[in-house]
Amino acid sequence: MVINIVSSIFIFAGVFFFLVGVVGLLRFPDVYTRLHATTKCDTLGAGLMLLGLAIQGELVVAGKLILIIVLIWIANPTAAHVIGKASYYSGIAMTEDSFDLDVSSEEEGVD
């Protein structure tokens, strides 16, 4: 009974984080901020939902689910990093409110 309640809390917390990620994906202005939102939903949402399933199953099932969680936690930040790097190098513009943090250009501007 306690296990069922804890598992339900984990599963619906995961659904909540997926919802937050989708809202960010639909409303944020450019690809970098959308990437920021969806990476949270990948790690926290999928991790919490699979953890909620893992405490329900037997030992073999829990082991497989933990394996999937570890794979997600390695693969999805790597994929997000690669997408961000590819977007930056292929010249996709940031949103107009963002500013450049390049140190060398600031030093050139100082008299």
Next chain:
Amino acid sequence: MHTIYTVAAIMLLILTFLCLIRAAIGPTTADRVVAINVIGTKTMVIIALVSFIFGQEFFLDVSLVYALIAFIMTIGVAKYMEKGALD
């Protein structure tokens, strides 16, 4: 518990269709790749939920393989965006 699994799977399906909006209207290729990446993660979780709903353990292996394929797809498309070729 089956009701909770089913409700969570249906909510994830609705969120998947919302992601599909971004994949359709996304201004750049990178937006579409981000949306498809999220859809892949959601599909993987839905397969794990279906495995618990129907009581079939081998669906978890399908979920693991789907995660690997989605990762390779993202890496491939991102490399093609950056360099214009896959070699």
